Amino acid sequence: MSLSRISVTGVRNLHPVTLSPSPRINILYGANGSGKTSLLEAVHLLGLARSFRSTRLQPVIQYEQPACTVFGQVSLAEGNQSNLGISRDRQGEFQIRIDGQNARSAAQLAEALPLQLINPDSFRLLEGAPKIRRQFLDWGVFHVEPRFMPAWQRLQKALRQRNSWLRHGTLDGASQAAWDRELCLASNEIDEYRRAYIQALKPVFERTLADLVELDSLTLSYYRGWDKDRELSEVLSTSLLRDQQIGHTQAGPQRADLRLRSGAHSAADILSRGQQKLVVCALRIAQGHLVNQAKRGQCIYLVDDLPSELDEQHRQALCRLLEDLDCQVFITCVDHEFLRDGWRTDTPVAMFHVEHGCISPTIIGSEA
Ligand SMILES: Nc1ncnc2c1ncn2[C@@H]1O[C@H](COP(=O)(O)OP(=O)(O)OP(=O)(O)O)[C@@H](O)[C@H]1O
DSSP: OEEEEEEEESBTTOOSEEEOOOSSEEEEEOSTTSSHHHHHHHHHHHHHSSOSSOSOSGGGBOTTOSEEEEEEEEEOGGGOEEEEEEEEETTOOEEEEETTEEOSOHHHHHHHSOEEEEOTTTTHHHHSOHHHHHHHHHHHHHHHOTTHHHHHHHHHHHHHHHHHHHHHOOSOHHHHHHHHHHHHHHHHHHHHHHHHHHHHHHHHHHHHHHHHOOOTTEEEEEEOSSOTTSOHHHHHHHTHHHHHHHTSOOSSGGGOEEEEEETTEEHHHHSOHHHHHHHHHHHHHHHHHHHHHTTSOOOEEEETTTTTTOOHHHHHHHHHHHHHTTSOEEEEESOOHHHHSOSOTTSOEEEEEEETTEEEEEOTTOOO
């Protein structure tokens, strides 16, 4: 799967543009503030209906413009194609179109266009709150396990119900016990999918990491959100009083986490920024391999400011791994010299010069 065409209007500083990217490696280069990240924002918007830099979409809409719009033509296996479109105005109104039909949710876009983002904020996957790692984990499970989403929706419903009961006590005991049973069933199902996913991810992650950097003592493990030796139903009943005092359910898959440790320490505490970036790249590349294996379409990689934090040797190792993934990749950088050469001769590479919000394709070898 790759974007064979993308049209962008009203996104940050970009002039309206239509591009025909390479199905493999795309390099966007240009001075600071020229609009390279803005193109990645546009692709991100198309795949997830949200910005990667801000929780609000308002800042992505170009000043003075009423709305931003992104269209993409996606090439699929066996010569098929799909058309995606998203438009968002200043009042917050969204329109998502998939193959000429209005889509109901952003999850449909995410399924149609799996995206992986690697940017200078990526270290947050290690340093940030567990929620960021759960999002990472669930992105992977969602893209390889079709039963995950319905189980997740059941969990959310049962959890909302329980939390409301903890706060207001509006249900009788028997009805709440039925909701708790539903909560435990959905939780066990989610735990099973997540566990199977981590088991598949771990060896791919370890191999990928070894190709990038020597960090032998790094381990990845999964915490399911409650004691591994006890049933969730038992944990819920022993913690009921405390749950009622704080007004929400403390144990369950909504508390799951991934733990990355280097020996006895948390990886976030001891790894350098560059090493952290490489660990995150290995995790995200490993996820791409699993999506490819699941044959639910390859994901598209958005790599903002690839060189930052990395020395020459690690930049090259990262480029090799991205190239070996057999996915479409969009890379931004200020200085593109090191990215021009070194790709295999059969890898289609496209370069785009970004200048004051204008994007123009560059014929390799003709740059100034
Ligand atoms: N809503 C907006 N409307 C118009 N311009 C905007 C808007 N939001 C941001 N900009 C401007 O868009 C420009 C491009 O930003 P972008 O992050 O794409 O640059 P970049 O090429 O990735 O730069 P760098 O190399 O510094 O990361 C910036 O000058 C920024 O101030």
